[in-house]
Every structure is written in structure tokens, then in C-alpha cells.
Amino acid sequence: xxxxxxxxxxxxxxxxxxxxxxxxxxxxxxxxxxxxxxxxxxxxxxxxxxxxxxxxxxxxxxxxxxxxxxxxxxxxxxxxxxxxxxxxxxxxxxxxxxxxxxxxxxxxxxxxxxxxxxxxxxxxxxxxxxxxxxxxxxxxxxxxxxxxxxxxxxxxxxxxxxxxxxxxxxxxxxxxxxxxxxxxxxxxxxxxxxxxxxxxxxxxxxxxxxxxxxxxxxxxxxxxxxxxxxxxxxxxxxxxxxxxxxxxxxxxxxxxxxxxxxxxxxxxxxxxxxxxxxxxxxxxxxxxxxxxxxxxxxxxxxxxxxxxxxxxxxxxxxxxxxxxxxxxxxxxx
Numbered sequence: 001x002x003x004x005x006x007x008x009x010x011x012x013x014x015x016x017x018x019x020x021x022x023x024x025x026x027x028x029x030x031x032x033x034x035x036x037x038x039x040x041x042x043x044x045x046x047x048x049x050x051x052x053x054x055x056x057x058x059x060x061x062x063x064x065x066x067x068x069x070x071x072x073x074x075x076x077x078x079x080x081x082x083x084x085x086x087x088x089x090x091x092x093x094x095x096x097x098x099x100x101x102x103x104x105x106x107x108x109x110x111x112x113x114x115x116x117x118x119x120x121x122x123x124x125x126x127x128x129x130x131x132x133x134x135x136x137x138x139x140x141x142x143x144x145x146x147x148x149x150x151x152x153x154x155x156x157x158x159x160x161x162x163x164x165x166x167x168x169x170x171x172x173x174x175x176x177x178x179x180x181x182x183x184x185x186x187x188x189x190x191x192x193x194x195x196x197x198x199x200x201x202x203x204x205x206x207x208x209x210x211x212x213x214x215x216x217x218x219x220x221x222x223x224x225x226x227x228x229x230x231x232x233x234x235x236x237x238x239x240x241x242x243x244x245x246x247x248x249x250x251x252x253x254x255x256x257x258x259x260x261x262x263x264x265x266x267x268x269x270x271x272x273x274x275x276x277x278x279x280x281x282x283x284x285x286x287x288x289x290x291x292x293x294x295x296x297x298x299x300x301x302x303x304x305x306x307x308x309x310x311x312x313x314x315x316x317x318x319x320x321x322x323x324x325x326x327x328x329x330x331x332x333x
Contacts, residue, residue: 018075019062019066019069022075023061026079026083027061028327029083029162031083031086038089039095045095047099047100053097053098055095055096057091057093058092121321122153122156122157123159123231123321123325125223125226125230125232126231131144131274132145132149132251133145134245143274144199144202145274146244147188147191148198148199149239152199152204154176154180155169158171159325159332162331164331165332168218168219170217171214172213172214173214182242196215203223204223205218224333228326228329231321233318234254238250243293245275245289246294250294253294253297253308259310261310262307263307264308265305266284284301287301288301296311297310297311
């Protein structure tokens, strides 16, 4: 007669580190994203708000992983079992807003300076031929307006979060508007439709399909290849604005952050940020107003020469973000 023995694994510092890695992998997976989509209610269970909703594990994910670790003692087996639990909706959850959710986890270790929160970042390829246009004229290949550029950043955010599936991304118009810090409206819908057409011309999208408020985007292999080969990670919050000049200036100056001082002629700058046929004094006024909203940049203009003083900013956590991006692209192909 065979005797089967259950082996109990001790949990030490090494296992705790593994749990953190596993929890991050699970939260970035497509299975987790789908689990949230299926189970998230319309309002917070505690306060009733419909803003910033999240799914809270009734049994904390850490304790689920702890139980599975005691069963398997192997990282990949624990990961596979936890993913299967989310796929089969065997993880009980409650819908909470961000504030109420944080109160449930107040005993967690606070964020450290070196810790990476992926929800703060988006990504576009550095080698993508992008030209910003601040007008409503018909755009050429690679030319994007305010909503077009923000839509491109929104697509990068969805990819980085593991929402890419068979080169497709599906989202709701209203949710996408909120992601970009816009009001869901007919005006936004029209601008988004124009932006999607511009992205097709630019070679980012092969096609897009709309059914009601749901939109399905088909991304080109060329664009995904560029993103994988040479990604440029951008703090997503910095790109949320209603002013085209502010967005264009943040994007352009963001490539110059290794410099403390940057000089460029007003004519060249206008071409870089997509301003055309505007009186120089109006452009100077717009630049000064824009820099008041950019905490890390100041500008002075004298005789057609712009001088930008740029504050040193934290380095981008390339390794951690690139690892997350590579996983997302590999799973989403």
C-alpha cells in the first residue's frame, strides 16, 4: 500500500519576496484584468461612489498565495493555480473605491522610493515618427492632435496593463474618456473617432470596430515591434491636460531632461510642437502660460530664442517597466 505524505513548507524571507513577485505578476495578467471586468460592480460597497472602483479580495491575495505555497512550494505551480482561481471566479471579491480599498489595507508596508507602480506609466516607441499638430486641418502620416496623442498614450497604458489580446485592445468609450481625464460626451466621441482615423494613417492601427460604446482596436505588428524594440516610458499623469500646447511642450521637453538648460529658436520650437501661422508674441504668451503648468520647466524668450530651465527629474525605472512590457507583448500577440 502506498502512503502519501503532505509536505508543509516553511515561509521565510525568501518566500515573502516570492509572494510579492507573484502578486505583481498576477495583478498584471490578462486573467486578473478579465476577473476584475467580470466582477466589478457599478458602485462602492462601503460609500456608494461610482468613481475609481477596484476589486478587493475578501481573502487577501497574499493569504491565497500563502496557502498555495504551503501546498506546492513552487513558484510556477502557485502562479498557475492562482491564475486558474481567477479564471474560474473562485476568488471572492467586493467592489470598493480606491479610498475604501486603501483603508482595508492600511497595515501594508508603505510605498518606498524604489517601488514601481505600473499604473503611473504609459509607453510609446521612441522610434515612432510622431509630429504634433495643433490644428483641425487634415493630418498627414504620423501627425496627431491632442486627442490623437492622448489616445496613443492610452493604448500604451492598456498594453502595459496586459489588456492586449491577439493584437487587439477592447475598451468602453466612457471608461477611456475617464482614463484620459476627459468628460464622456458627443464632442469627445467625435474627437476620438478622428483620432482613430489618424492612428490608422500613422500605421498604429490596422482597423477599429465600434459597437455601441465598446471599441475594438487592431494594432499593427510594425507598431508593436517598434514598442518592443525601443520603448519610451512616460509618466501617464503628466499627459492628462485639456491644453494642446501643454501636452506638446511636455512631450518635446521630456526628451531633453538630461539637460539643465535647453535653447532653441522660436521658429524651430513652433514646428516641433505643431504651432503654425500664429503671431510670435501670441506663441510667447502661450509658452509662458504652459510652463506655469509644468512644474519642472521654466522659459524665457528673447529676440526669437527660447531658453528652457529644466529641473532634474527622477530616472525612469526602465528595467522593471520593460520586463512588464515584454510580458504584456508576449501574452498579447
